[in-house]
Amino acid sequence: MNAVALFTTCLVDTLSPGVGRATVRILEAAGFGVDVPAAQSCCGQPAVNSGEPRAAAVLARHFVEVFEPYEAVVAPSGSCVAMVHHWYGQILEGTWRDRAAAVATRTHEVAGFLVERAGVSDVGARLATTVTVHDACHGLRLLGVKSAPRRLLEAAGATVVEMAEPEVCCGFGGTFAAAHGEISAPLADDKLAQAGVTGADWLVAGDTGCLLHLEGRRRRSGVGPPAVHFVELLATGLPGSGPEPGPGPGAG
Numbered sequence: 337m338n339a340v341a342l343f344t345t346c347l348v349d350t351l352s353p354g355v356g357r358a359t360v361r362i363l364e365a366a367g368f369g370v371d372v373p374a375a376q377s378c379c380g381q382p383a384v385n386s387g388e389p390r391a392a393a394v395l396a397r398h399f400v401e402v403f404e405p406y407e408a409v410v411a412p413s414g415s416c417v418a419m420v421h422h423w424y425g426q427i428l429e430g431t432w433r434d435r436a437a438a439v440a441t442r443t444h445e446v447a448g449f450l451v452e453r454a455g456v457s458d459v460g461a462r463l464a465t466t467v468t469v470h471d472a473c474h475g476l477r478l479l480g481v482k483s484a485p486r487r488l489l490e491a492a493g494a495t496v497v498e499m500a501e502p503e504v505c506c507g508f509g510g511t512f513a514a515a516h517g518e519i520s521a522p523l524a525d526d527k528l529a530q531a532g533v534t535g536a537d538w539l540v541a542g543d544t545g546c547l548l549h550l551e552g553r554r555r556r557s558g559v560g561p562p563a564v565h566f567v568e569l570l571a572t573g574l575p576g577s578g579p580e581p582g583p584g585p586g587a588g
Contacts, residue, residue, distance in 0.1 A: 337370035343399075343443070345367040345413045346378050347544040355544055356572035357414045359446055365459040365574055375402050375537050379433055381419040384427070385510040393427045400424075402563055408453075409443040412567055414475020415510075415543045417445045422478050446567060447484035447542060458491040461573030466495045468536035468561070470527060470550070470571055471503045472543040485566045491575050506541075508549035509570040524553040528560030540566040 340363060344356045360370045379399055382391035405408045420443045424436035467489055474559060474578050475481035482503075486496050507513060507523030508547065516552040538559045539554075541547055541587045551563040571577060 339406075340408040340449075341403055341410040342370050342372045342409045343379070343403065343409055343413075343416065344372065345411055345416045345544065346382075347548065348412060350579050351548065352565070353543045354568055355565045358565070358567040359410070361571045361574060362446070362450070362459055362461075363410065364408070365461070365523065366454060366456045368454075368527055369588050371406070373402050377402075377418045379416045380427075381416060384423055384512060385420070385512075389427045392423070396420075396424045396428055396436060399434055399587035400432065400439050401570060403443070404435065404439055407442060409439070410446050410449050411443070411446065412446050412565060413543050414445045414448075414479050414481050414547060417443055419434065430570050435445040441488060445479055445481050445484075447488055448479060448481050449483040453485050457487045458486065459570065461492040461570045463489070463492045463494040463569065463573040465538060465569070466497055466535040466536045467534040467538045467540045468497050468499045469502055469564075469566075470499075470506055470510075470531070470532050470539060470541040470546060472541050472546045473505050474507070475542050476503060477532065481542065485540070489540070489572060492570055494569075497534040497536050499527075499534050501530060506546045506550055508543075508545045510545065513549055520566070521553060522573055522574075524549055525557060525559065528554055528557065538569060539563045540569060542566060 337402045348355045355418045363370050380395035380397050383392035426508055427438050507520035512521040547563045554560050
């Protein structure tokens with residue numbers, strides 16, 4: 337396998353382009369060429385979250401058409417990949433469902449792709465820092481992504497210090513955070529407090545939505561370490577890289 341397709345995701349494209357650039361650098365450091373299909377769009381998850389499966393199906397069919405030619409599709413988001421794996425079969429019918437199932441088998445979250453599919457734990461990055469990891473819900477529960485980001489970080493020299501409850505939701509939940517701030521904000525505050533107790537330099541995760549939510553609360557409360565996508569942190573440790581990412585997603 338020489339080239340993979342990068343699915344950038346909506347939040348990365350519009351709010352955290354540094355995550356997309358870092359993903360390309362990490363994949364290239366691991367020996368892969370990267371194509372970024374210009375026709376790609378949303379995976380449809382916001383529509384599903386808002387109770388609009390018909391609208392989501394339109395986007396799902398487009399995703400299938402765009403990425404069907406590729407042997408592997410990689411995204412810096414367990415949440416969006418989980419949408420492809422677990423929702424497309426429910427909102428599509430007939431031959432579209434079959435085509436989507438085939439594409440789903442080739443669609444991967446970036447850490448899982450590198451460590452479990454490609455057998456690459458060391459991408460050549462070197463970090464002298466301490467991190468604590470938030471296990472984002474969809475990546476963990478629907479894709480089983482847990483050890484892979486830790487293995488990449490540890491291979492780079494980072495020290496991983498676990499918080500008390502890394503698997504508990506941060507409160508983002510897609511549109512949930514917008515509709516239920518009275519629940520989502522305390523969940524984020526609790527996650528940040530746990531991260532702060534570890535003494536870690538960074539709070540890392542694999543989904544930009546979680547990171548936006550956590551970093552927004554951190555900037556308001558002053559509690560906990562800066563929140564950053566693990567690919568951005570790894571990319572700073574590659575040869576020829578610049579300084580560490582600034583607080584929150586979108587740096588770099």
